[in-house]
Amino acid sequence: MKPLATFWLAAVSGLAAFLLPAAPIDDARKAYLAGEYNATIHHAKAATAARQWDEEARVLHIRALLTTGQYVQARAITTNAIAKLPHSVRLHWVSHEVHHFNNDPKAATNALKEMNGLASRMAWRYRNAPDLVVLGQMALLEGADPKLVLERLFDTAEKDDPNHRSVPLAKGGLALSKSDYTLASRVFQLALKKHPKDADIHYGVAKSFEGTDRKVMRQHLMAALAANPNHIPSHLMLADNIIDREAYKEAEKLLADVLKVNPEQPEAWAYRAVLAHLRSDRAGEKAARERALKHWKRNPRVPHLIGKKLSQKYRFAEGSAYQRAALAFDDKHLPARIQLAQDLLRLGQEKEGWAMAASAHDADGYDVTTFNLVTLKDTLDKYRTLKNDDFILRMAPREAEIYGPRALALLQRAKDTLCKKYGLKLEQPTTVEIFAEQKDFGVRTFGMPDNPGFLGVCFGCVITANSPASQMPDPANWESVLWHEFCHTVTLAMTKNKMPRWLSEGISVYEERQANPAWGQSMNPQFREMILGGELTPVSKLSGAFLAPKTGAHLSFAYYESSLVVEHIVDRFGLEAIRKILHDLGKGVEINAAIAKHTEPMDKLEPAFAAFAKARAEALAPKLDWTKPTPADLKAGVEAFAKRHPKNIYMLRRQARKALADKKWEAAKAPCRELIALFPRQVDAENAYVMLAKAHRELKEFTEERAVLRRFAAMTDDAYDVYQRLMELAAEAKDWAAVRENAERSLAVNPLLAPPHRHLAEAAEALKQNDAAIGAWRIVLRLDPRDPAEAHFRLARLLHAKGAPEAKRHLLMALEEAPRYREALRLLLKMNEKGKQ
Template sequence: MPTPIDPPHPGPPAGYRRPAAGRPLLAIVVAWGAFTAAGPALAADADEAAKLLRRGDYAGCARQAAEAIRDGERDEAWPALKIRAEMAQGKYDEALKSLKAATRRYPASLNLYLLGRDVRRFNGLAGGEPEAMKDIEEQVQSFPRRYATAEGQVALGRFLLLRGADPKKVLDQFYDSVIRQVPDFLDAYMASAELALDKQDHALAAETLRKAPKEAAEDPRYHYLMALAFADDDRAAAAKSLQEALKINPRYVDALLLTADALVDSEKYADAAKVLDSVSAINPSEPRAWVYRAVLAHLRSDEAAEASARKSALAPWPANPEVDALIGRKLAQKYRFAEAATYLRRALAFDAGYMPARVQLAETLLRLGEEAEGWKLAGEVFAADGYNVVAYNLMTLHDLLAKFRTLEEDGLVVRMDPREADLYGPRVLALLKRARSTLAAKYGATLPSRVIVEIFPRKKEFAVRTFGLPGADGFLGVCFGPVITANSPASQGESPSNWESVLWHEFCHSVTLSKTRNKMPRWLSEGISVYEEGQQDPAWKTVLNPRFREMILGDDLTPLSQLSSAFLAPKSAQHIQFAYFESALAVEFLVKSAGLDGLKGVLDDLGAGRTINDSLPARTRMSLSELDGAFARFARERAEATARGLTWEDVDVADDASSRDVEAWLKSHPTSFKGRQLLATRLIAEKRWPEAKAALTELKERYPEYVGPENPYMLLAAIDRQASDPAAEHAVLDELAARDGDASAAYIRLMELDEAAGNWDGVARNANRLLAVNPLVPAPHRSLARAVEHLGRRDDAIAAWKALALLDDTDPAQTHFRLAKLLGEAGRKDEARREVLKSLEEAPRFLDAHRLLLDLVDNDHAGTTPRPPSGSSHGH
């Protein structure tokens, strides 16, 4: 997923230069080339103490280290272990004393310097960092041989990164060099993965960690880094890695905090709070635990608790930018973009160069529609760190968007590929205007002054604009409130989804997010959007298919009070699709139970800061348990009423079974939907038309909602077509078209039937239906052009012929001629002349085009117009 968009990111772009800082030092330390092995192994006792640290016995580790130091042990690993153990317990003042004593004894230790950064900061001594860095830099420059070990080279790499060295050089000349020469040195893999994660290249981090030596499995830090690498792309793998880390060390704070992070994402706030309590039992001063408490308080609108938790988070280090940056990141993940931006700005007030906050703020501003500042900041991030994958991707996307066409009207800003804008851009604007007038009025919402809609012809650019990284398969559109991103039909292969329903769905999100100030659970947001699709057009409604019916009547129905979990922890792709359907069903249930005003009241409550599970009982006058029970009954009644009496067992017959074989099987399974469906297809294959039609007619009557593969409508249409019964064929296809917003094949055939019958209204209707699915093919534009021309809708005909001129080269002379004629009739003479000349370029002997050109030329220039040659009237 983190792979950059095309072209693959090779590092900084051509001409990119790093600041000069760090170069002389890098040159000095690299000049020593190969190094001497891995350095001295830990003494046996130190190795035992390190195991205590890895297993979470921090007090035991600190005690052993203190005894070794008192006994005169000279290995610098001892004070390092003691400091780590003290910091893990939040004993920051004791760690500072240990650091001071250790640096007096080991003034040239890079490891102690690196450890000391947090020790100094968490003791209010961040101001002394430049002096400490200067001292250690002098040691490195004066005695580079001292660091010519695997451990020293990895420490040097980390130090040089702090100094602003080129990350790729550090990776190549330090970490990779160590891995090549000492392939069992685990810390080199850890450092390399940390660098990749810092640049948001999660795939590279995972790849690096997979190559680590076997003993890595015994280190909780290894599993924690692997969980970070998987966190955005594979939640199951991330959870498994966290379990492995905590199996080794149940008191490993980093892993516990990442567990709490995932629980917050899953809206399991009580469970997250319990994990945070366990972190505080280990380290009462851990800033990140207080950060998550601040986030939880914010989500329940407890301002006092939020402020108190933030104050506690900043207590050890009052200028710690990670505190507000982490709060901002979590709020952004909850779609609280305005509040997130406030916190991210606070983080940057502490440290203007803090890269995680800068990247997150750039993405957040772009999602808020604050584009000028967002793109400026993204550019600054890329200039400062050309290896950051998200920044690189965003700036590549910025260059692409500069080539898009912008259509703007009444506060709606649509950006599209120029060719697509010419083909259906006005239709997009018209649809969005209808959505705004319909949905904003219905829900009483005040929308932002601008709503930005960007439509991408390639999935990877959509994913980068939406998530910062390629991937995100399965998403057709995403709404952040004032910004909507969508995949165009061009990105979806041969069977695109109805783009009109997608944009209606996403614009509904904009309405409900605006009304609630982005304070709504995902299930309700998705449920209302799916519900409103069906309200706008029954053909857009998500139908109860056999699998969903089975899930409702089985064990897969999620209680209404827990519906968010259906999105946050789905068992499969099928379950996430079911979550959308069930959420829409829940909204339908709420409207039936409390009315539309009740649903709007819930949205008002959410905007005021009430939780969904506080609002629902008040608005429906039912307790949560009563709501769950009533909704379950509502859903099951709906499922039982659909395809009543049919069963869903698989058909146990041979692949080459005849209709007679299927009929024999049906004698013992007379209500089998799949059996009846298979029988119909076998009867058609055997050309037993009357029996096939009877079987399909009955199946359609018993389950009219089914529009999936081999549905009765298309099969009946095929029988009617074979029987040369266009009226019957048209009737059954019209039924399907009214039920299925993606039925492209039905729309095409209906256009053919209507044109043959001279039903130009029907041709136009079905051409528009097809354009709502795929406006990038010629057929609907051609049919629409002919239909609206017959209906006297000249402006619509001009638009349709213009679109066809972009798409179809089978008869360009005729296309440009028709367009020229219509433009001339509309008084647009200059445009008409251009079009007729294009027609003549394609067919110089096209007599009608010559006549039209003569008509278009002013009388005083008529004599200069070439006379048409004799011969064919078209002749190209």
């Protein structure tokens, strides 16, 4: 019995030794996660030498070689490893990538077949987490149902080892691939609790927040690089975002850092191809693209990435060509299909675009973007289309009836004005889609229902916009939005979509102000404070101000500052300079070179503009005291501060607010009048005009109230309540021209409410504009008016005067609502008598 016991003890000892990890593999794992790839190779070799069957060491060795671009060596190591461990699905999975990067697609395909065969013949063997994960990834690549892969493989892997990092990486990666960023974020953030210093997991969180919160994204990218300074995905993502900011030199530095780790890194070379394209370096673009495809000639990820970035730069024609190239490499590459569908839709090639979206959805019903698109298509099919020679306008049916013709007329006026001004002849009609729901606007514009604060977006010959219905209770002026977006159509056409964002936005806001002084942004107390407080962004970096603004106010300031740059150039060098800059951009000239050619070099323009902006800020109410009271001032006494600063904007506004709150209407007048005298053009939320008008109204000084509100209404474009009040006051005064003016202003903000249409109808009747009155009353009836009997009667009376047969139908409908309506009864008798004659 003793020898047997000795044998058992020896066996247990041997098993214990087998279970205890050898130091080299720990060192290899640690080095790989830290980005020390040469050390990883060294330790992996040592681990393999110590234990030939160490599967993880061999995989780490190969991964380190792939990461550093040593593809030939990786193939040799892979071949030897599989010869030693032929049943390793992890080795076959990594060999799939190795063979691709050695331009051997047949061997790559065979690797997947071998995996499939092994899993089919001996599924019992592969029940640990890392094996289940790679089998799941292989199954996804082969087109398996993602839900089944998740439930049967990834969930099972998690049960086997809840702490294995490969599981959340697989689950989160799957969610990202389906554009389910909420789920991806949840998966990765939970994983961080177990792996707080894992660069790949931090990168996953960053990726899930890329489209919604750039601050969080950047925090996690920094955390990833702190854990692994050579983490290539994080460096590439930073470069991607810096390219969005148009900081191209900075992006080149980041890509150079990536290429130090892997001189053959395909995505880095793809980004270099993008940068070459953006500077119109066609030879450089071709060389970088070829370098990206050097080791895997039919890698669909390369043209897809190049095309996607070009499309993000609004180069949709060039971007779509790259997506077609990606699909020529692999017609099942879903990201290319999805991107091509969106490119085509943004180019106005709708038939092919919707077909591509449907095809992508059929291929993968779990992808959120394509699901959103095919759902949106059902909505758009129910929309009504209005057309003329220059525009295709789509709107919800009810909205099309109410303000569709008005929108079409506004767009036509914009085209006639701006195309003439900039010397442009558009080659195709512009498609404009106005969405009744923000989620539909979001899907059409961004592929997702979320809308990060946009009122409208222009892709060139396609414009998308939110309708007033989607912005309740405080809609913006939709007329100024459409004017702004169509101006983008003009400038994008002139430049062939080759212009920096700041210039595009700057011209559009500038042209809003040119069309209507109440439109667009103008200097206000907040902008004044930002300029004088040193928050002016250099012109050369202005596009970056749109990408990750600190607050909504900073984004609004980016728009205003851009328009101020345009105004500065026009004032000094004339509008012709802007036109010439746009033409040069269309020829591929770099923006700073184009500006220098037609104005002055950037190193001169920037200080000149800064001085111009400062002067504009200082010119805002120069006699007003802008000193902000400090906490110490307030502690010492507000009244004492006010006495020392009798013309202080904050104190005067405080005095007015306090008087109104205390219902001291007469006392409110003096500070309001002082504010208006010192600062005539104030339209912000605390403006003195509205406060003074309230005081007059409470004192029943309606003439004075109307005079104050008229001044204010001429300066602002979205004061719906003010326009309403002016309509009421003007109607009481029988000032029908003023009624019409303010009804038009109201309809430019919200055409979906009945009162402005009713006032417009009454004004048109009074001014003997019967056709306009008929149109307005028809719209009133579509808006469920409070007194439908009157609306039907007034319409019937106008139609009867024209001899229209439908007059009697509306008269009878009026009587149906109010059977004792005397005026309607008299008109009915009159109609009947005329009928007898």
